[in-house]
Amino acid sequence: xxxxxxxxxxxxAVVHEGTFDAAAAALGLTPSAVSQRIKALEQAVGxxxxxxxxxxxxxxxxxxxxRLGRQWRLLVDEARAELVGPVDEPDDPRDRVRIPVRIGxxxxxxxxxxxxxxxxxxxxHPVNVEVQRDDESVTADLLRSGDVLGAVTSAPLAVRGCxxxxxxxxxxxxxxxxxxxxxxxxxxxxxxxxxxxxxxMFDRNDAVQRRxxxxxxxxxxxxxxxPISLVPAAAEYxxxxxxxxxxxAIPAAELDxxxxxxxxxxLSGEPVDVPLFWQHWALRSPLLGALTGIVVDHAAxxxxxxxx
Numbered sequence: 001x002x003x004x005x006x007x008x009x010x011x012x013a014v015v016h017e018g019t020f021d022a023a024a025a026a027l028g029l030t031p032s033a034v035s036q037r038i039k040a041l042e043q044a045v046g047x048x049x050x051x052x053x054x055x056x057x058x059x060x061x062x063x064x065x066x067r068l069g070r071q072w073r074l075l076v077d078e079a080r081a082e083l084v085g086p087v088d089e090p091d092d093p094r095d096r097v098r099i100p101v102r103i104g105x106x107x108x109x110x111x112x113x114x115x116x117x118x119x120x121x122x123x124x125h126p127v128n129v130e131v132q133r134d135d136e137s138v139t140a141d142l143l144r145s146g147d148v149l150g151a152v153t154s155a156p157l158a159v160r161g162c163x164x165x166x167x168x169x170x171x172x173x174x175x176x177x178x179x180x181x182x183x184x185x186x187x188x189x190x191x192x193x194x195x196x197x198x199x200x201m202f203d204r205n206d207a208v209q210r211r212x213x214x215x216x217x218x219x220x221x222x223x224x225x226x227p228i229s230l231v232p233a234a235a236e237y238x239x240x241x242x243x244x245x246x247x248x249a250i251p252a253a254e255l256d257x258x259x260x261x262x263x264x265x266x267l268s269g270e271p272v273d274v275p276l277f278w279q280h281w282a283l284r285s286p287l288l289g290a291l292t293g294i295v296v297d298h299a300a301x302x303x304x305x306x307x308x
Contacts, residue, residue: 107133
């Protein structure tokens with residue numbers, strides 16, 4: 001199997017840019033040359049690597065090479081930084097060449113404990129960080145496609161070509177505004193009231209809210225039964241609950257904070273703990289190793305310890 005760096009770079013550009021023409025412009029090639037490189041790569045591995053749609057998408061086999069291409073880019077960038085060395089180091093450290101790093105994370109982790117991880121990593125290393133935010137139940141998909149080098153996920157099984165570390169659990173409690181409790185729920189939480197009380201969800205992939213509903217209303221609760229409003233941003237989701245739009249699961253760290261937790265009432269003393277894992281490329285990379293160390297350190301201080 002003859003996989004060249006030019007082929008990998010072209011595949012990465014085609015998927016990232018979405019069209020062969022846009023990839024050609026980014027690479028400084030003609031669209032015909034880009035097409036020929038993709039065909040040559042497909043012939044070399046004997047597999048179809050991209051779906052020629054708009055936008056272009058990688059096939060399952062293409063995702064394997066796409067991840068390899070992005071890993072190759074990271075290693076080349078790190079090697080270039082090492083080869084430059086102190087002799088060619090700019091006089092002003094602010095002029096150092098920065099390496100692009102993409103990370104996947106769920107919104108609640110980003111809002112509570114993960115942003116300090118990114119900030120510390122950014123201060124310590126010459127990187128440009130791009131955080132791709134999605135529900136913790138689907139961030140593993142970002143690893144499969146090679147979009148990110150590491151992700152906070154609720155999936156304990158490692159994605160092919162990745163390693164996984166148990167971080168601990170992010171703790172949630174169901175909460176609502178005092179007005180909402182008085183108007184919709186009363187003095188006691190009843191399944192019949194929850195079936196008609198408006199419910200807030202982050203998005204349609206919000207597995208935490210579905211689990212919280214089952215915990216409050218019982219295993220027979222219909223997750224699509226109550227009226228549902230979607231607000232796909234962590235701070236705005238919490239503010240919508242404070243405004244009385246619905247009830248929802250909120251991280252304990254936000255409820256305990258006198259500012260972010262103001263005007264919220266816990267509906268239950270029983271927490272919902274969501275185990276989180278750090279999955280990352282199985283790659284010997286100094287940058288990735290440093291990032292993983294920072295993630296583990298912050299998680300140990302912010303999350304409920306993993307059960308042994």
